[in-house]
Amino acid sequence: MTAVHQVLATLGGGDAIGNEVIGIQRTLQHAGYASEIFVETAEPSVAALTYDYRALREFSRQDDLLIHHFSLGSRASRTAYALPERMMLVYHNVTPPEYFVGYYPALARSCYLGRRELRAYARRCVLALGDSEYNRRELEAEGFRRTGVLPVVPDFSHLDVPPSTLITRTYDDGWTNVLFVGRVVPNKKIEDVIRIFHAYQTGFNPRSRLLLVGSHAGLDRYVQALIHLIDELGQRNVVLTGQVSNAELTAFYDVADLFLCASEHEGFCVPLVEAFYKQVPVLAYAAAAVPATLDGAGVLYDTKDPERVATLMDAVLSDVSTQEHIARGQFAALERLQSRDFGRTLLQFVHQAMTTPPDDRSGTIAP
Numbered sequence: 001m002t003a004v005h006q007v008l009a010t011l012g013g014g015d016a017i018g019n020e021v022i023g024i025q026r027t028l029q030h031a032g033y034a035s036e037i038f039v040e041t042a043e044p045s046v047a048a049l050t051y052d053y054r055a056l057r058e059f060s061r062q063d064d065l066l067i068h069h070f071s072l073g074s075r076a077s078r079t080a081y082a083l084p085e086r087m088m089l090v091y092h093n094v095t096p097p098e099y100f101v102g103y104y105p106a107l108a109r110s111c112y113l114g115r116r117e118l119r120a121y122a123r124r125c126v127l128a129l130g131d132s133e134y135n136r137r138e139l140e141a142e143g144f145r146r147t148g149v150l151p152v153v154p155d156f157s158h159l160d161v162p163p164s165t166l167i168t169r170t171y172d173d174g175w176t177n178v179l180f181v182g183r184v185v186p187n188k189k190i191e192d193v194i195r196i197f198h199a200y201q202t203g204f205n206p207r208s209r210l211l212l213v214g215s216h217a218g219l220d221r222y223v224q225a226l227i228h229l230i231d232e233l234g235q236r237n238v239v240l241t242g243q244v245s246n247a248e249l250t251a252f253y254d255v256a257d258l259f260l261c262a263s264e265h266e267g268f269c270v271p272l273v274e275a276f277y278k279q280v281p282v283l284a285y286a287a288a289a290v291p292a293t294l295d296g297a298g299v300l301y302d303t304k305d306p307e308r309v310a311t312l313m314d315a316v317l318s319d320v321s322t323q324e325h326i327a328r329g330q331f332a333a334l335e336r337l338q339s340r341d342f343g344r345t346l347l348q349f350v351h352q353a354m355t356t357p358p359d360d361r362s363g364t365i366a367p
Contacts, residue, residue, distance in 0.1 A: 003034040003064040004350055007053060009074035011037060013045035016270045017092055019155050020131070021069060022049065027343045028350070040076045053079055060085060065354050068125075070094075072110060073117035081124055088353040089121055089128040090150060091135050093267030099187040103221045118142055127353040132268045134289035146356070148349060152268050153342045156277045158246040159253065167251035175237075176208040176317060179256035179280065181249070181271040182263070184216035184223060184240070189285075191229055192262035192304055198233045199310035205317070209237035210260075213244055213252050253278035258317055261285060262304070269293050273337060276330040281316055281323050283309070297333035299326060 006025065012018040021037060028035040038053045051059075053076035060066075064085040070077065071092040080087065094115045100108035121128070122143035129150040130136030139147050171177055178200070180193050190212060197210040216223045223240065230238050244252070259275040261284035272293050275282050282298035284290050291300055299316065301309050316322055 008069035011042040073114040163251035187265040199306035215243040295333040297329040
């Protein structure tokens with residue numbers, strides 16, 4: 001039986017990359033391929049689905065295909081590089097290292113080395129796919145000559161659970177709730193979200209709060225800088241939740257009146273379309289992959305002036321008809337996203353990769 005295996009540094013349970021990897025395996029197995037997942041580490045909830053990356057050598061056969069998910073350089077990556085089978089790379093983006101300088105020098109170095117290591121795969125891969133057009137263009141700029149887009153089609157089942165009653169009782173109280181969901185990391189510019197919210201609260205609506213929902217484990221320096229900013233501004237209605245359960249996440253979307261994003265670097269940004277799914281109006285900074293992810297929906301802004309963005313927030317939050325118009329656009333964009341045939345697209349790329357001579361890597365392709 002022909003095999004199409006996957007390799008990556010870490011498999012997470014419930015995150016965007018983890019869901020995609022598991023979805024790819026399911027599609028491949030349903031199509032008749034043998035398919036296993038090889039990792040350095042895995043979260044306990046999904047560890048049973050994986051093999052240690054060092055076992056790749058035992059499974060490796062020249063006529064098979066290896067799908068390599070790249071988001072940072074790793075021992076798993078370097079092991080995969082040395083194996084004989086064809087390789088198809090799926091690029092999830094590497095955050096530019098400058099965002100971590102001053103906070104996490106070791107992480108900045110890892111990102112720098114990851115971006116440098118990525119270039120070596122241009123010679124190794126018969127096909128390289130971005131999970132967005134933005135990521136595909138990065139691959140092209142790094143020297144990958146045969147590229148395509150394997151679109152992200154998020155699974156929203158984690159939001160179809162009963163919401164936490166504790167969260168809804170606490171925050172569904174008539175105040176305006178401004179929400180951001182995502183890991184608390186410097187490239188997401190949480191400090192800009194805080195400054196914008198401060199301008200909105202002081203200039204337009206004192207009965208408002210900011211809910212910052214997402215893990216900040218291992219990111220104490222950045223979190224302390226955010227807490228210092230909150231204190232400096234005299235804010236008393238900013239909540240940093242840390243990691244939350246699916247029931248809690250669902251509840252936070254349910255109580256939200258607006259999703260505010262100021263991120264400067266995203267390869268896709270799944271929480272934006274989660275907000276679409278939960279019918280929360282989105283206001284997002286027009287950077288990196290964000291405009292493409294919104295697909296003409298939501299509201300984009302192109303300034304970091306807090307007062308100007310706060311004025312835009314008020315225009316949305318004070319007008320029900322504007323909110324309804326935004327919701328209709330977001331629903332249409334979500335329908336377009338969910339109509340993409342991920343399985344068919346994946347299998348066409350797999351076929352192209354398996355039938356491409358190893359020395360033929362020219363040209364951007366589409367399924």
